[in-house]
Amino acid sequence: MSFPVPEITDVNRPYWDGLAAGELRYQHCKCCGNNWLPAREHCPQCLSPDREWRASSGKGTILSWVVYRHAYAPHLADRLPYDVTAVELDEGARLLTNIVNGDEGRKLSVGARVALCIENEEGVSLPRFKLTDPK
């Protein structure tokens, strides 16, 4: 298995275009006000298709995380050990990400504040984060 390039569709293109342009976008429901990720055609709360993309402040909070010590695909071997962290943006949308200054997970904690730190890998701009107040 090689690097898993995302499948770009009409629905999620603004998300990846946004990252390439330096911002993290989430979807906002113009009917009920819900904010969410990943990209969908309908609001999962009220099912309205009336939605728009908004730019996040890039600030968020850690919900939980894991640290891989085993590479489940060959391209991941060079990254070991690496974290995958669940983050809730201040606007409410959530995503899985990596924390660039987490010291292999040792500095991570639930509730820790993080800020967007876009990194390029294999030509794709990825929404990574950094701890804003590392202990």
Add this chain to the structure above:
Amino acid sequence: MRGKVSITGVGHTTWGKHPGRDRVALIVEAAAKAIADAGLEKDEIDAVLVKQPNSAPGILYGQKVAEALGLRPTIGLNLDQGGAACTSLLQYGSLAIEAGMIKNALIVYGDTPRTGSRAALHRPRGDDAIMGWYSVAAGYAMIHQAYQQRYSSAPEEFGIFAVQMRANGAENPNAHLRSPLTMDEYLAGGKLIDPLRKDDFCLVSDGAAAIVIGATADARDRSRAVPLLGMGQGQESWEVHLRPDILRTKAEDSANMAFKMAGIDRKDLSFAQIYDCFTVTVLQTLEDYGLAPRGTAGKKALAEGIGLDGWLPLNTSGGLLSESGTPGLQLIIEGVRQMRGEATLQVKDPRFGLITNQGGTMHTHATIIVGQPS
């Protein structure tokens, strides 16, 4: 509905490795044992309910299994609901029996991930794979981390479940893994994905299992027909990181429904067979079910025990952590052995038994409560 349908037959292949065996052939082997155990002829089976094999999802798989069994059943299907599927199938079969559509349903599962492909267990997980999000285990690691952070849990609170299941498996002559585990060995176990230790993971086993259900009144041998007293389901459905609370799922609703239907209290349980794909799943399930307050399941297990003489005997044949990593049916089969008085680690005079199945990363959940044969 309460008690009107019973599990009348159970059967399984050996657990462990079946190199070169076809998974459908394993299912036929287990099904033949279950049908014979129920005292039925093959042609009396009028529903073939199959859980999709994790390693090889296929089109019309339920029909492929029915054909191998030489059956043209009234109801035949293949269900994808992860590890909750076998218990859910049992419930749908019960409803069809109660509705008079069928008389005897066969519920089966078989797979060969041990000697065949483990790709399903290691798979990239959708668009999040680009962040390195791979494997089934990672989702459970995320929940395990959230649990130990919220409740400041010691590793031993997870380890006690691995240690007890391995002790139970060591007593089970049919278990895939019969080597006991000490707490020190658990704590020293290597990590593939923090915070999971090696022995937090269930086994990966080849094998197949089958059960037969039918109307209790029609059972060939009422003394061995184990009645279904309560059923419940609750499908969380959302991915782990998108759940409003990462430590809450719909398992709680599944339990409430089953206890209400059975008309019993939590304290009436004689034992529980709880889906233990990872140790955290057992803690979460015990707490979702109201069997221990939030954050205390491990402490309670350490203090009061979960063996035969403990607070609540758990996974008495070893569960997924020691008997077989097969998703679910072995727990139902052990519940049946207990109620029939045929278990290796037999609970004394059990009155009510709880069996839970769940799948995905706690995406799906199903519950049954069984009672004494009449």
